[in-house]
Every structure is written in structure tokens, then in C-alpha cells.
Amino acid sequence: xxxxxxxxxxxxxxxxxxxxxxxxxxxxxxxxxxxxxxxxxxxxxxxxxxxxxxxxxxxxxxxxxxxxxxxxxxxxxxxxxxxxxxxxxxxxxxxxxxxxxxxxxxxxxxxxxxxxxxxxxxxxxxxxxxxxxxxxxxxxxxxxxxxxxxxxxxxxxxxxxxxxxxxxxxxxxxxxxxxxxxxxxxxxxxxxxxxxxxxxxxxxx
Numbered sequence: 001x002x003x004x005x006x007x008x009x010x011x012x013x014x015x016x017x018x019x020x021x022x023x024x025x026x027x028x029x030x031x032x033x034x035x036x037x038x039x040x041x042x043x044x045x046x047x048x049x050x051x052x053x054x055x056x057x058x059x060x061x062x063x064x065x066x067x068x069x070x071x072x073x074x075x076x077x078x079x080x081x082x083x084x085x086x087x088x089x090x091x092x093x094x095x096x097x098x099x100x101x102x103x104x105x106x107x108x109x110x111x112x113x114x115x116x117x118x119x120x121x122x123x124x125x126x127x128x129x130x131x132x133x134x135x136x137x138x139x140x141x142x143x144x145x146x147x148x149x150x151x152x153x154x155x156x157x158x159x160x161x162x163x164x165x166x167x168x169x170x171x172x173x174x175x176x177x178x179x180x181x182x183x184x185x186x187x188x189x190x191x192x193x194x195x196x197x198x199x200x201x202x203x204x205x
Contacts, residue, residue, distance in 0.1 A: 062105070062165060062189050063087045064200040068135070072161075072195060078153040080161060081139040082193070084200070086117075088132045090169065090185070092124035098183065099123045100171030105187075107138050107165050110147050114138045114163065138163065159195040164188070 066085045073079035088105065092098040100121060107115040115138030124130035140148060155161050170184045189204040 061089045061091070061204050062167075062187060062202060063089065064191070064202060067193070067198040067200065070193075070195060070198060072156055075153055075157060078148050078156050079140045080152070080156070081137075082161075083135065083137045085133060085135050088119055088134065088167075090122075090124045090130040090132075092126075092128060092130070092173070094173045094175065095126065096173055096175035097123050097125050098171055098173045100169050103167055103169050105134075105136075105165055105167040107136065107163050107191075109138075109140070109143065109161075109163055110151050112143055112147065114140060114142060119167070119169075156195070161193045161195060163191040163193065165191060 064084055064086045067082065068085060069081075069083045071081040090098070090100065100123070102121040103119050105117050105119060106113055107117075115136055117134045117136045119132055119134070122130060122132070140152060143152065152161075166186075166188050168184060168186045170182070172180045173183050174180050187204060189202055191203075192201050194200075
């Protein structure tokens with residue numbers, strides 16, 4: 001009698017389902033749309049970058065609004081002690097806010113610091129001008145005798161005192177909430193003060 005041979009039957013591997021033409025078409029379309037969106041996004045970034053290079057402009061200027069107190073010495077003892085209200089203007093011409101750090105405006109006479117005022121940090125909005133009003137006091141206490149006995153004595157004689165002011169503002173412009181670019185603005189002003197009429201003619205660059 002023939003022996004019965006035990007044979008173990010193994011299940012065959014599942015056949016991999018081939019994607020249909022519709023599925024292949026949908027996948028291809030999805031990839032195309034993704035690539036298109038990436039190209040558009042890249043185009044936007046490039047456009048934003050170009051705009052930044054062209055229009056990142058911030059103007060920094062000073063306007064004396066009113067002389068409050070003017071005290072001067074005479075030809076024998078030349079001196080000055082002046083207080084005035086001034087307005088610092090940060091003009092932002094960009095299509096995005098400009099956030100700036102605090103800074104100091106320094107006032108000098110013949111290269112010597114005679115006064116200083118602080119400008120707190122802040123923000124100039126989208127295409128707008130930020131105005132900061134401060135009170136400044138300047139005096140001749142720090143001037144050397146050589147300066148008071150020559151230049152100051154001469155200017156007080158013609159009743160025109162010339163001061164200079166300088167400040168540097170640093171911050172960042174943000175465009176479309178996407179990119180930020182550092183931007184610094186510098187201000188240099190010459191301030192002839194007519195002591196008799198208390199008029200100030202500012203020349204800034």
C-alpha cells in the first residue's frame with residue numbers, strides 16, 4: 001500500500017494591485033499643483049526681496065517747536081542755558097511697520113556735547129510718520145574756556161548761537177509678515193538759534 005505523503009499548502013503572496021488610470025491621473029495632477037504652489041510661493045519671496053531692496057527707506061528728522069527758556073551771559077562771561085521743545089519724526093515709507101530701538105539725540109557746540117535727550121523705542125506704522133515730542137536742555141557748562149572766550153563770545157555778540165545735533169536710529173522693517181530687514185537712519189542737523197527773536201532755522205540731512 002502506497003504511503004501517503006503529507007504536503008503543507010502555503011498561501012500564495014497577495015497580488016499587488018495596480019493603480020488605475022484615474023488614480024494615476026489624480027496623483028499626477030496633485031504633484032503638478034504642489035509644484036505650481038511652490039513656484040508661486042518662491043515668486044512671492046523673490047518679489048518681496050526685490051521690493052525690500054528698492055523701498056526700504058526711513059527718514060529721521062528733527063523739528064524745534066518752541067523755545068521755552070533762553071539765558072545767556074555777556075561778553076565778559078559768555079554762557080548759555082536754553083530749553084526747548086522739539087519733535088523727532090520717523091518717516092516710514094515702506095509697505096510694512098518699522099520697529100526701532102531706543103536712541104539718544106546729542107546736541108553739540110563746537111564739537112562738545114552740551115545736551116542730550118532719549119528717544120524711547122517704538123514703531124512707525126505702514127507708510128506713516130511717528131512723531132515723538134521731547135523737551136531738551138542745553139548749556140555751556142561743559143565748554144572749555146578756550147571755546148567760551150572765542151567762538152561763544154563772538155556768537156553771543158551777534159546774538160546767533162549755532163548748535164548741531166546728531167542721532168542714529170536702528171530697527172527692522174517687516175513686510176507682509178514674511179521678511180524682516182535691518183534698517184538704520186541717521187540724522188545730522190545744524191541749528192542756528194536767533195537769541196533775540198528766539199527763532200530756530202533747522203538744516204538736516
